[in-house]
Amino acid sequence: HSLSFIPGGKADINARPFYFHIASMNDLSYEWFFGGKSIMGVPPNPNELTLIIPQNSKNGTQYLRVEAHSNIILGENARSDLEIIIL
Numbered sequence: 503h504s505l506s507f508i509p510g511g512k513a514d515i516n517a518r519p520f521y522f523h524i525a526s527m528n529d530l531s532y533e534w535f536f537g538g539k540s541i542m543g544v545p546p547n548p549n550e551l552t553l554i555i556p557q558n559s560k561n562g563t564q565y566l567r568v569e570a571h572s573n574i575i576l577g578e579n580a581r582s583d584l585e586i587i588i589l
């Protein structure tokens with residue numbers, strides 16, 4: 503999967519967890535990474551992210567990663583990567 507952006511572009515992205523043994527979304531914690539650097543989700547919904555591509559970005563490819571971790575069952579984790587193409 504990939505998304506294309508121009509510098510200054512933005513998108514709201516939502517991580518939807520599947521196959522976790524949880525009672526509610528509060529039973530998961532999330533970590534977001536863009537270009538290998540940790541970034542914050544949208545409080546109070548850590549499964550949501552507003553991705554903003556800086557105006558001074560150069561053409562190329564970066565990766566957006568989200569990791570979900572169960573707060574209930576140790577070791578129940580998931581990860582997803584999305585290719586971001588900057589035009």
